[in-house]
Amino acid sequence: MAELTYRTAVAHGIAQEMRRDPNLVMLGEDIAGAGGVFKTTVGLLDEFGPYRIRDTPISEQAILGAAMGAAMTGVPVIAEIMFSDFIAVCFDLLANEMAKARYMTGGQMSVPVVVRTANGGGSRFGAQHSQSVENWVMMIPGLKVVAPSTPVDVVGLMAAAIRDPDPVVFFEHKSLMADKGEVPDGEIVDQLGVAKVVREGTDCTIVALALMVPRALQAAEQLAERGISAEVVDVRSLVPLDTRTILGSVSKTSRLFTVEENPRLCGWGAEIASIVADELFWDLDGPVVRITTPHIPLPAAEALEDMAIPSVDRIVHTVSDRMG
């Protein structure tokens, strides 16, 4: 058992898989010599060499294109897009190429690519380096989407994503990089499409993702002091989506709150709210409530950014108000 930071867990997970599969390669901007701008790939160049850990130009389309082409011929590839905001620069490759290749070719093509990218706010970087864009890719048929909240989940879901034969977008949260957690020794392989109940409760269910998970847990702690027993579910994987765990929790608590860092419109919580409304309507004791970043570009100033992204306080107040 070792205590790792979230950022070290990224390299740990990649290294575990690179030792297992000598064909696995990775490419991206500043990932080799520099060890990544978030230091998530430190040590990989030394261990695996310059042919497996490759620096690229600032050419996001070329990065994802090279990853897809190699993957089509059976070489598994990890591609890093430095900030998730930059997905917009190479969206064609994600949305129109990787995602559709298998279906469009009648099953001839397989694209085992993991696109890793640093997501989310809290770094005061302003509107073009801070967004939480998991909903951008969740809406595309043919892409799997994961966003771990702890170091051990980073390692396990990284392995699961790399071993998956379909394209997976792997969101690493910038504001979780320094968080520490226990990671067991030996090989860790998790499963895509499995949510986790990370705190049990009986009065309401709070569903959260990535940075919102520790905030939901802290909020649950404070809600307990107010006499509200909140169950917290870490969604972990948006596609596939573990609706069984979410529906199971809501059928027990009869109330659902989502905590989403993505801007409000078409955020992932809307899909979950719709599923719960459709399938558990008569079990609900009150409306489904979404706690989200408002529908605005993210501001840079510390004070404003903190107002925009759901905080522990906002979760506590919203839940206790709406629970009446």
Place this chain on the structure above:
Amino acid sequence: MTDRQADEGLYDYALREPRLPGPENRENDRLEIPIEERLHIYETQQLLRQFEKRAYDLFLQNLVKGTSHLSLGMEAVSAGFGHAMRPDDYTFATYRGHAHTLARGAAPGPVLAELLGRENGILKGKGGSMHLTSVEHGMMGSYAIIGAHLTIANGTAWSAQMRGTDQVTVCFFGDGTTNIGAFHEALNFAVIWDLPVVFVCENNLYMEYTPIDLITAVPNPAADRAGAYGLDAILVDGNDADAVYQVAKRVIERARAGQGPSLVEAQTYREQGHSRADPGKYRPPAEIEAWKQRDPIPMYHERLLRLGVPEGDLSSIQQDVARRVDEATEFAKGGSHPGPEHLMTDVWADGGSAWRN
């Protein structure tokens, strides 16, 4: 304020000065290409021509739905490259990919069936005309949003480089593609990684409905950009299959030997409009006529006669191809329309499309 289109003072491009082809180079009769290979190249050009004509007839019968982009007049490029490639090499094409798919050896029946949206189509009816793919023939796909596929072609080339297989990737695109960002990203990337890839611009003078020279900073949209990436400017007569074949052999061997990528611009002409919906009336009549005189197939036919091949041999090739195209038509028309059991398959590797449990 000025721009080329405005300066011309007209948007009826058919009134512009025609862009005429250069003269045929008869010296190419003497290229060292064995006659057997030339007969194969002839046969392939015949197949591409007759297939595309059949596809057009089937549009008129309303059997081909959606859109389709024919390569009539451009057959020499796909045939010349197709024969210069090794069976395990990789091909990438745009939405105008029927010819490139057939030139790699995919059977015409399933290709035509795909155009007709049938279950026996090469993509089971799920891709259609613009996405023809045959992985078993090294045809790694037709990409209908131009540009990205140049970057994907880098990926198969990178894979071959890593695996040490000496396979070469050949990526085709039109003149219009040279003005999209991915073209430039892909070229720079291929050069810095020394990738075994050949980029082939089929310059047919029109970006869809607009003359390419009006919207491109340089006269030769691909060749004039090559220098920016440290590559040689290579122009070839895209209506002379032997000229194409010779250049293709050279650049493919160069890539196979680990000497890196090439960019080739093949000058050719689209005999018809951009797609099914386009009669191509924006082209000066004199231009259409001049290029018709340089039609690659009669030109190649004449060359083979000059080289002593009896007319009877060529007409029997033509008839044999006609029979194959008839058979392909019957195969395609005989296919059933895909049933609902196909709608939800092949999104994921497990064969299904489930996104939740």
